[in-house]
Amino acid sequence: MAFYYRQGEVPKKRHTIFMKDNLLLREEVFGLNGFSGRYSLLYHLNPPTRIAKVGEWRNNLIEEWNNAGYRHHKLSTSKLRKSNDVFLDRIPLIFNEDVIISYAKVDEGESKLFYRNADFDEVYYIQEGEAEFRSVFGSIELVQGDYLVIPRGTTYTFNFKRYSELLVIEGKQVEIPRQYRNDYGQLIEGSFYYNRDIKLPNLKTFNEKGDYNLVVKTSEGFQSITLDYHPFDVIGWDGYLYPFALNVYDLEPITGKLHQPPTVYTTFTANNFVICTFVPRLFDYHPNSVPISYYHDNVDADEVLFYSSGQFMSRRGISKGDITLHRGGHVHGPQPGAVESSLSKRGSYNDEVAVMVETQRRVKLTNYAKEVDDPSYPLSWYIP
Numbered sequence: 001m002a003f004y005y006r007q008g009e010v011p012k013k014r015h016t017i018f019m020k021d022n023l024l025l026r027e028e029v030f031g032l033n034g035f036s037g038r039y040s041l042l043y044h045l046n047p048p049t050r051i052a053k054v055g056e057w058r059n060n061l062i063e064e065w066n067n068a069g070y071r072h073h074k075l076s077t078s079k080l081r082k083s084n085d086v087f088l089d090r091i092p093l094i095f096n097e098d099v100i101i102s103y104a105k106v107d108e109g110e111s112k113l114f115y116r117n118a119d120f121d122e123v124y125y126i127q128e129g130e131a132e133f134r135s136v137f138g139s140i141e142l143v144q145g146d147y148l149v150i151p152r153g154t155t156y157t158f159n160f161k162r163y164s165e166l167l168v169i170e171g172k173q174v175e176i177p178r179q180y181r182n183d184y185g186q187l188i189e190g191s192f193y194y195n196r197d198i199k200l201p202n203l204k205t206f207n208e209k210g211d212y213n214l215v216v217k218t219s220e221g222f223q224s225i226t227l228d229y230h231p232f233d234v235i236g237w238d239g240y241l242y243p244f245a246l247n248v249y250d251l252e253p254i255t256g257k258l259h260q261p262p263t264v265y266t267t268f269t270a271n272n273f274v275i276c277t278f279v280p281r282l283f284d285y286h287p288n289s290v291p292i293s294y295y296h297d298n299v300d301a302d303e304v305l306f307y308s309s310g311q312f313m314s315r316r317g318i319s320k321g322d323i324t325l326h327r328g329g330h331v332h333g334p335q336p337g338a339v340e341s342s343l344s345k346r347g348s349y350n351d352e353v354a355v356m357v358e359t360q361r362r363v364k365l366t367n368y369a370k371e372v373d374d375p376s377y378p379l380s381w382y383i384p
């Protein structure tokens with residue numbers, strides 16, 4: 001996150017003795033990129049190094065769909081099984097060295113585990129459902145259409161208030177785009193969203209003893225550890241690094257007389273990929289405009305598109321929850337008839353919501369993706 005935020009009690013000066021009820025509080029510097037990136041200072045009731053037990057290690061290497069070829073794909077998340085756990089058991093579909101895109105369908109309920117991703121920041125998109133995100137920084141209430149951005153290393157858990165479906169994107173350096181921020185971190189006029197749209201954590205301190213199981217994830221597996229105190233034992237923190245949420249219905253799309261490129265929908269930047277959001281908006285309004293995307297071939301990128309809700313303007317045969325992967329080097333764009341039918345919609349309202357991940361390096365598919373792939377999709381532009 002790019003602006004200063006504070007919750008709870010913090011001492012007047014950092015790196016000084018801080019007492020509360022005769023207890024010496026333990027300061028943690030939680031930061032990225034060595035000691036030169038964004039960071040926050042957290043004040044714990046217990047030393048955050050204190051571990052009661054080292055539990056099991058479980059390998060979790062992603063299995064690649066070998067010989068998938070090089071073509072466009074359509075994956076149906078509706079055909080995926082439920083996940084037993086949103087963190088341990090979400091289903092990876094598309095990945096490379098920079099990003100892992102997974103999907104999870106989870107039942108109502110409070111997780112008994114605490115989670116921490118050591119390697120990647122995480123972006124959860126709430127496709128369906130409702131949840132309370134709980135973390136060492138505090139809690140955020142989540143509803144359908146929320147993005148939740150969690151810096152790597154954050155300790156957190158979820159309470160799902162009903163059955164929920166989540167798209168999960170893991171990567172590094174997930175940021176509010178630089179071009180939206182002024183030198184002070186404020187979001188400038190004309191940005192896709194404003195600081196006020198960002199949902200910040202509300203601190204809740206837990207001063208409790210017991211057995212608390214924490215799972216630390218790396219790109220190779222899961223390490224369980226047990227703490228003898230509640231991990232959310234922070235009484236105050238401040239800084240620039242913390243989880244936050246943003247709802248897609250609060251985004252402010254730039255619409256145009258003529259078609260705007262997908263870059264105007266950039267929502268987050270990350271290391272070697274971007275996340276864009278197509279949100280409800282007016283169609284282009286020039287009297288001769290073609291208010292729909294052009295045929296295009298983003299040679300330098302692979303394009304993953306998750307269809308969240310509404311009428312998907314350039315696509316036929318796409319259902320809510322489908323994911324397409326359009327490969328750089330193959331052309332894609334409006335399907336037959338879509339350009340013609342778009343012409344009557346100039347200046348009218350389009351209600352689609354879709355999440356796009358555009359990667360700079362080629363992605364791979366997993367064996368889970370193979371199971372829900374529609375092999376006829378590359379021919380969906382063909383009419384004999």
Ligand SMILES: [Fe+2]
Binds near residue numbers: 303
């Ligand atoms: Fe595209």
